[in-house]
Amino acid sequence: MCDTVLEINNLCVDFTSKNNTCHAVKNLSLVLERGKTLGIVGESGSGKSVSVLSIMRLLSGRKVRCKGNIFFYEEGKKVDLLNLSEKQMQFYRGNRIGMIFQEPMTSLNPSMRCGKQVEELISLHLRLNKTKAKQKTIELFQEVLLPDPLKIYNLYPHEISGGQKQRVIIAMAIACNPDILIADEPTTALDVTVQKVILELMQSLQQKYGMSIIFITHDLGVVSQIADDILVMYKGEVVEAGEMNDIFAHPTHAYTQGLLACRVPTDIRPVRLHTISDFLQKENSDDPFLQEIVPAEKYKKQIELLTATSPILKVRHLNKHYPLPKKAFKNRTYFSAVDDVSFEVYEGETLGLVGESGCGKTTLGRSLLRLIEPSSGSVVYKNTDICTLSASRLQRFRKEVQIIFQDPYSSLNPRYTIGNAIMEPMKLHGILNNDAQRKQYALDLLQRVSLEEKHFYCYPHEFSGGQRQRICIARALAVNPKFIICDESVSALDVSVQAQVLNLLNELKKEFRLTYIFISHDLSVVKYMSHRIIVMKNGCIQELNEADELYANPKTDYTKQLIAAIPQIKGIH
Numbered sequence: 001m002c003d004t005v006l007e008i009n010n011l012c013v014d015f016t017s018k019n020n021t022c023h024a025v026k027n028l029s030l031v032l033e034r035g036k037t038l039g040i041v042g043e044s045g046s047g048k049s050v051s052v053l054s055i056m057r058l059l060s061g062r063k064v065r066c067k068g069n070i071f072f073y074e075e076g077k078k079v080d081l082l083n084l085s086e087k088q089m090q091f092y093r094g095n096r097i098g099m100i101f102q103e104p105m106t107s108l109n110p111s112m113r114c115g116k117q118v119e120e121l122i123s124l125h126l127r128l129n130k131t132k133a134k135q136k137t138i139e140l141f142q143e144v145l146l147p148d149p150l151k152i153y154n155l156y157p158h159e160i161s162g163g164q165k166q167r168v169i170i171a172m173a174i175a176c177n178p179d180i181l182i183a184d185e186p187t188t189a190l191d192v193t194v195q196k197v198i199l200e201l202m203q204s205l206q207q208k209y210g211m212s213i214i215f216i217t218h219d220l221g222v223v224s225q226i227a228d229d230i231l232v233m234y235k236g237e238v239v240e241a242g243e244m245n246d247i248f249a250h251p252t253h254a255y256t257q258g259l260l261a262c263r264v265p266t267d268i269r270p271v272r273l274h275t276i277s278d279f280l281q282k283e284n285s286d287d288p289f290l291q292e293i294v295p296a297e298k299y300k301k302q303i304e305l306l307t308a309t310s311p312i313l314k315v316r317h318l319n320k321h322y323p324l325p326k327k328a329f330k331n332r333t334y335f336s337a338v339d340d341v342s343f344e345v346y347e348g349e350t351l352g353l354v355g356e357s358g359c360g361k362t363t364l365g366r367s368l369l370r371l372i373e374p375s376s377g378s379v380v381y382k383n384t385d386i387c388t389l390s391a392s393r394l395q396r397f398r399k400e401v402q403i404i405f406q407d408p409y410s411s412l413n414p415r416y417t418i419g420n421a422i423m424e425p426m427k428l429h430g431i432l433n434n435d436a437q438r439k440q441y442a443l444d445l446l447q448r449v450s451l452e453e454k455h456f457y458c459y460p461h462e463f464s465g466g467q468r469q470r471i472c473i474a475r476a477l478a479v480n481p482k483f484i485i486c487d488e489s490v491s492a493l494d495v496s497v498q499a500q501v502l503n504l505l506n507e508l509k510k511e512f513r514l515t516y517i518f519i520s521h522d523l524s525v526v527k528y529m530s531h532r533i534i535v536m537k538n539g540c541i542q543e544l545n546e547a548d549e550l551y552a553n554p555k556t557d558y559t560k561q562l563i564a565a566i567p568q569i570k571g572i573h
């Protein structure tokens with residue numbers, strides 16, 4: 001029998017300001033059993049992270065108020081963490097309760113070597129000398145399956161990959177053999193293959209040390225791979241809780257049903273994906289999917305019609321090489337980010353581009369626009385090789401071909417209102433006759449991407465991630481393009497917001513007769529969006545085929561690995 005290691009009773013967390021109080025968590029109660037994994041799921045803003053930060057006592061300041069009880073069980077007694085002094089809490093934080101934070105790059109100190117950061121924690125809690133602390137750190141790096149632990153010990157965070165950073169964070173979290181490991185969105189921005197490895201690693205460490213895990217995510221497919229019990233949060237409240245299999249087989253709350261239905265299906269192709277609002281507003285019928293499936297025969301005919309015409313874009317033997325640091329008395333060597341890539345895109349098509357981080361997807365996408373200058377090869381758009389265009393002619397080309405960048409936070413100028421951000425490219429390319437007409441067109445575009453007139457006067461920091469991505473889409477549409485490159489444009493979004501953005505992209509494609517190159521590391525999303533798919537690895541094309549055919553009959557081992565890594569919920573595809 002498992003016994004209780006953590007109990008939360010009626011936890012309330014409020015953030016106060018001069019004019020307002022935000023009830024971030026409302027009457028949260030849960031029980032975590034020893035050796036078990038509790039999954040907490042919900043969209044951004046549902047209160048998941050605030051709840052676990054309260055356990056760690058990492059919310060501080062006069063503007064934060066926590067009420068309730070958080071009991072940690074040890075040696076037959078229970079300790080209320082909310083009643084401890086800061087000095088007493090330091091014994092539990094990092095020692096008895098470890099935490100894997102959501103973003104490994106910001107969780108690690110960029111000015112300290114990876115090994116020193118773990119070593120510092122070990123020295124603080126385990127009181128080991130410098131030699132033994134270093135030895136323990138290297139052993140931990142071996143345990144979390146980091147390649148060449150001694151080398152990574154001496155590297156800075158920016159010198160290792162995202163998956164490796166996450167393993168360093170895991171090593172730090174388990175360094176003191178904690179009773180509880182809290183994992184806050186530990187796989188959100190990772191490739192599906194790296195995500196699978198991280199989940200398997202956490203499970204093996206749990207079995208070895210007997211830890212209890214609180215696993216936070218917005219993706220029910222991910223949490224189904226690791227959790228024993230599920231707690232679903234919506235607007236700071238628990239709307240459903242129970243055993244994982246029961247919740248997934250028989251969800252009773254509309255919000256849980258919506259989260260399950262928002263996931264991109266891999267076995268059928270609906271015209272429109274479900275969104276949370278379909279369920280909360282009771283707009284769904286018994287099974288809307290079955291009413292909207294695009295039959296395989298009709299889909300195959302669409303591809304035949306598209307590819308019967310001449311390509312709108314021809315890429316031939318494209319290369320992008322970066323020089324590596326020159327070593328004394330040796331010839332300079334180069335890194336091939338894009339290596340002899342050739343393909344065509346047809347008007348009205350969505351061509352998917354998929355692969356792990358570092359495979360060359362983004363470099364290829366930017367090379368097509370000459371945002372990065374190719375080393376060699378040709379990119380022919382409507383019979384014009386853009387690699388030979390002058391600066392003025394290149395500017396005219398970019399009116400026809402736009403890009404939606406991966407990060408909606410950094411691709412919007414924080415000093416520009418949303419209206420100015422949308423109108424700026426219109427002025428640059430001479431769209432419409434005056435600012436009054438441009439403003440009206442910008443307002444029309446905001447309405448088209450499900451935003452309101454008042455948003456025209458707001459700044460980027462006033463919007464959520466999904467809203468910012470819709471603003472970036474409106475900005476791309478402002479110059480009336482014919483071709484759009486979507487670079488990981490939904491990778492960091494909640495599954496529900498992702499569904500909204502994918503629906504919007506498909507609607508706009510039909511309305512404006514657009515052609516897309518859709519870049520992502522998630523093969524399930526690429527399959528849903530695309531007519532054909534290119535699989536890339538190490539700068540090279542591994543495979544190019546129709547989306548359904550590639551998914552059903554992958555020809556390379558690498559494609560098979562990508563497909564196998566897609567998290568699936570039993571009975572839901």
